[in-house]
Amino acid sequence: MTSPSPPVSDRRHSPDNDGETKERRGAEIDLISLTKIYDAGKVHALDDVSARITPGEFVTFLGPSGAGKTSVLRLLAGLEFPARGQVLLNGRDVTSVPPQRREMGVVFQDYALFPHMTVYQNCAFPLQVRRVHAGTIRQTVDAVLNTVQLSEHGDRYPAQLSGGQKQRVAIARTLVYEPQVLLMDEPLGALDKNLREHMQLELRQLQQRLGVTCVYVTHDQDEAMALSDRIAVMRDGRIEQMGSPRDLYRAPHNDFVAGFFGKMNFIPGAVAGSDGENVYVDTRLGPIRVSRELARLSSGSLAVDTPVTVAVRPEKVSVAASTPHGTAVNSLGLTVEQIRYAGASIYVDGVDHTHGMRVVACVPPESNDIRTGEPASFHFLVENTLVFERGPTDQPEAEKSE
Numbered sequence: 530m531t532s533p534s535p536p537v538s539d540r541r542h543s544p545d546n547d548g549e550t551k552e553r554r555g556a557e558i559d560l561i562s563l564t565k566i567y568d569a570g571k572v573h574a575l576d577d578v579s580a581r582i583t584p585g586e587f588v589t590f591l592g593p594s595g596a597g598k599t600s601v602l603r604l605l606a607g608l609e610f611p612a613r614g615q616v617l618l619n620g621r622d623v624t625s626v627p628p629q630r631r632e633m634g635v636v637f638q639d640y641a642l643f644p645h646m647t648v649y650q651n652c653a654f655p656l657q658v659r660r661v662h663a664g665t666i667r668q669t670v671d672a673v674l675n676t677v678q679l680s681e682h683g684d685r686y687p688a689q690l691s692g693g694q695k696q697r698v699a700i701a702r703t704l705v706y707e708p709q710v711l712l713m714d715e716p717l718g719a720l721d722k723n724l725r726e727h728m729q730l731e732l733r734q735l736q737q738r739l740g741v742t743c744v745y746v747t748h749d750q751d752e753a754m755a756l757s758d759r760i761a762v763m764r765d766g767r768i769e770q771m772g773s774p775r776d777l778y779r780a781p782h783n784d785f786v787a788g789f790f791g792k793m794n795f796i797p798g799a800v801a802g803s804d805g806e807n808v809y810v811d812t813r814l815g816p817i818r819v820s821r822e823l824a825r826l827s828s829g830s831l832a833v834d835t836p837v838t839v840a841v842r843p844e845k846v847s848v849a850a851s852t853p854h855g856t857a858v859n860s861l862g863l864t865v866e867q868i869r870y871a872g873a874s875i876y877v878d879g880v881d882h883t884h885g886m887r888v889v890a891c892v893p894p895e896s897n898d899i900r901t902g903e904p905a906s907f908h909f910l911v912e913n914t915l916v917f918e919r920g921p922t923d924q925p926e927a928e929k930s931e
């Protein structure tokens with residue numbers, strides 16, 4: 530894949546020059562009702578996707594394989610055209626503008642470096658092709674290699690670099706154009722876990738320093754959380770929810786988003802009633818109360834017997850070695866099936882053998898009065914309990930958290 534490449538101005542200065550970097554602003558991007566169809570209508574890769582990305586923002590498209598993440602990026606880069614909808618860059622319609630005339634740098638997972646060229650030559654090449662003045666090329670490449678901390682490695686060939694260094698060259702090569710937007714598709718996918726985490730930090734710092742707008746694609750929720758100002762969670766060609774990592778974690782709009790971030794207990798049930806403050810749900814593990822404020826149910830779905838899914842995070846569940854007393858709210862009597870140690874905390878799996886349902890609690894390790902095989906009370910506060918509508922085909926399982 531080649532990097533779309535607007536012409537480099539001869540007025541370019543070092544991106545490490547403070548005065549210059551502070552002036553630089555990323556572009557604003559508007560995706561308006563983007564629809565992408567492949568295979569003569571058989572595959573709807575994107576279905577009416579709209580989003581506004583503000584200048585300098587780091588936005589990640591996150592979702593399972595086939596959700597449409599790469600399609601968004603390719604439409605943004607100009608590598609594909611939508612069946613319907615528009616892409617605006619700083620308010621200008623660029624939907625039919627070719628890649629090389631959009632101010633965007635593109636980085637893919639396979640760095641696509643030229644193996645027979647040094648680091649320096651790899652970065653200089655796109656400028657040479659466009660006949661940029663030799664002095665400007667040297668100045669630009671030196672500055673960009675300095676930005677990605679590879680000044681010492683300009684004479685090396687890609688084969689002599691680590692994965693992380695190669696990735697930095699791939700990024701450097703897009704920065705020579707001073708792009709207003711960086712598009713990245715799983716750029717850290719080929720790196721091992723430690724290097725990946727290190728590069729996440731570097732990438733975020735670099736993006737903030739340059740002020741460039743970044744649109745990132747990954748299927749790794751931890752990476753999305755670590756990097757992004759906002760995340761667009763995608764499924765089946767649509768954005769299910771777009772928000773800050775905190776919003777998505779604390780207030781997911783549906784069980785799909787809830788299950789995508791961290792671990793979650795899902796307990797199927799049915800509405801038993803509601804009042805001004807609460808929704809009451811009957812489940813096979815017992816009655817559960819949810820605050821009306823947190824209930825993601827339309828007023829029509831508050832009708833008695835409407836199938837719903839209660840959701841609660843393991844870290845919001847406490848466990849006590851006792852059977853809950855009758856009047857306790859959101860306390861489930863379960864048998865401790867196993868206790869698993871996970872560093873600073875322990876996971877306690879509670880099981881209801883009659884219905885084959887489980888609830889997982891993540892609690893501090895000092896909760897040591899809990900014993901495997903013994904009854905325990907799994908409790909969660911009303912304000913930490915969510916409830917979602919359940920379609921006829923959704924069958925969330927209580928143990929989906931693991």
Ligand SMILES: Nc1ncnc2c1ncn2[C@@H]1O[C@H](COP(=O)(O)OP(=O)(O)OP(=O)(O)O)[C@@H](O)[C@H]1O
Pocket residue numbers: 567568572573574592593594595596597598599600601748
């Ligand atoms: N060139 C193409 N021709 C036909 N179908 C395509 C093409 N590109 C993508 N698709 C289909 O469009 C849908 C969305 O694909 P896309 O690559 O955008 O998903 P993704 O979320 O990036 O997936 P992954 O994480 O696996 O890369 C998928 O069903 C995919 O098979």
